[in-house]
Amino acid sequence: MNKDLISGFDLNASDINAIFSLTKKLKKKKNSAELLGKTIGLVFQKPSVRTRVSFEVGARQLGADCVYLAPQDIQLGAREPIKDVARVLSRYLDGIIARTFAHAHILDLARYAKVSVINGLSDLYHPAQALADIYTIIEKAGKCKGQKLVFIGDGNNVVHSLAALSAKVGLNFSVATPKGYEPDKKIWQEALKIAKKTGVKISHCYDAKQAIKGADFVYTDVWTSMGQEKERKKRLKDFRRFQVNAKLLESVGKKYCIMHCMPVHRQEEITDEVIESKSSIVFDQAENRLHVQKAVMALLLK
Numbered sequence: 132m133n134k135d136l137i138s139g140f141d142l143n144a145s146d147i148n149a150i151f152s153l154t155k156k157l158k159k160k161k162n163s164a165e166l167l168g169k170t171i172g173l174v175f176q177k178p179s180v181r182t183r184v185s186f187e188v189g190a191r192q193l194g195a196d197c198v199y200l201a202p203q204d205i206q207l208g209a210r211e212p213i214k215d216v217a218r219v220l221s222r223y224l225d226g227i228i229a230r231t232f233a234h235a236h237i238l239d240l241a242r243y244a245k246v247s248v249i250n251g252l253s254d255l256y257h258p259a260q261a262l263a264d265i266y267t268i269i270e271k272a273g274k275c276k277g278q279k280l281v282f283i284g285d286g287n288n289v290v291h292s293l294a295a296l297s298a299k300v301g302l303n304f305s306v307a308t309p310k311g312y313e314p315d316k317k318i319w320q321e322a323l324k325i326a327k328k329t330g331v332k333i334s335h336c337y338d339a340k341q342a343i344k345g346a347d348f349v350y351t352d353v354w355t356s357m358g359q360e361k362e363r364k365k366r367l368k369d370f371r372r373f374q375v376n377a378k379l380l381e382s383v384g385k386k387y388c389i390m391h392c393m394p395v396h397r398q399e400e401i402t403d404e405v406i407e408s409k410s411s412i413v414f415d416q417a418e419n420r421l422h423v424q425k426a427v428m429a430l431l432l433k
C-alpha cells in the first residue's frame with residue numbers, strides 16, 4: 132500500500148481486498164491493540180459528524196490516542212506554510228486524517244509529512260466514504276461484481292471516489308448530473324481507463340430517468356457541498372430535475388437500495404419519504420465508515 136490514502140486511485144485491487152477482509156474481522160470485535168501507543172491527529176477545515184467521530188472512535192478502539200484540530204486551531208494554509216505544518220506534525224503524530232477545502236492542501240500535507248495522511252474529504256475526493264459505501268454494497272448484495280450503482284446529482288468528490296474504486300472492484304457505475312455539474316474530466320477519464328481494463332461499465336448522462344434503470348443501488352449526495360453555500364440558490368434551480376423521489380424510482384423497475392453519504396438535505400436531493408423508506412441503507416453505510424476506516428488505519432499506520 133502507498134504511504135497515504137488521498138484518493139481511490141492510490142489503492143490497487145489487492146489493497147482493497149486487504150482493507151475489506153480486515154474490516155470483516157474488526158467488525159466482529161470492538162476493541163483491539165493494532166495501534167496501541169500511537170497518536171493520530173485529525174486536521175479539519177470543515178465541519179463533520181461521521182468522519183470525525185468514526186475516525187476518532189475507530190482509532191481509540193484500535194488502542195491509539197487522538198488529537199482533534201479544528202479549523203481555527205491549525206488554520207491550514209493561512210497561518211504558516213502547509214509544508215511546515217506537515218513536518219512539525221510528523222514529529223508528534225503517527226498519522227494524520229485531514230479534511231480540507233482545496234485538494235492541493237491534502238497533497239501538500241502528504242508530500243511533506245513523514246507519516247501517513249488519510250483524506251477525510253477534500254473538494255475532489257472522499258475515499259474513506261467510497262470504501263465504506265462499497266463495503267456496504269458487498270454486505271447487502273453478497274458481492275459487488277456486476278452490481279449496478281447509480282448516482283443522481285452533483286459530479287462531486289463522492290462521485291470521483293466512487294468512480295475510482297468501482298472501476299477497480301467490478302462495480303458498474305452510472306452517473307446522471309445536470310449540465311455544468313459533470314464529474315471532473317481528468318478524473319473521469321482515469322476511471323474510464325481502469326474500467327476498460329477491468330471490463331466495468333462506467334457512464335455519465337444528463338437524464339436521471341435513463342441512468343436509474345435497472346439500478347441495484349441508488350445513491351445521491353447534497354446539491355450544495357461544504358464551501359459552496361453561496362451557490363445554493365442557483366444549485367436548487369439547476370438540480371430540480373435530479374431529486375431522488377418516489378416518481379423517479381418508478382423507473383428502476385426492480386428491487387433497489389437507497390444510499391446517501393449524509394448529511395441529508397431532505398426535500399432537496401432526496402425526499403424524506405425515500406430516505407426513511409425500507410430500501411434505505413444509509414445508517415448501515417454510516418456505521419461502516421467506522422469499521423472500514425479502522426482497517427485503513429490499522430493497515431496504513433501500523
Ligand code: CP
Pocket residue numbers: 178179180181182183252260392393394
Ligand atoms: N459523510 C460524511 O463524510 O459526513 P460528515 O461530513 O459528517 O463527516
Ligand code: NVA
Pocket residue numbers: 252287288289352353355356357392393394
Ligand atoms: N459532497 C459533500 C459530501 C459530504 C460528506 C460535501 O463535500 O460537502
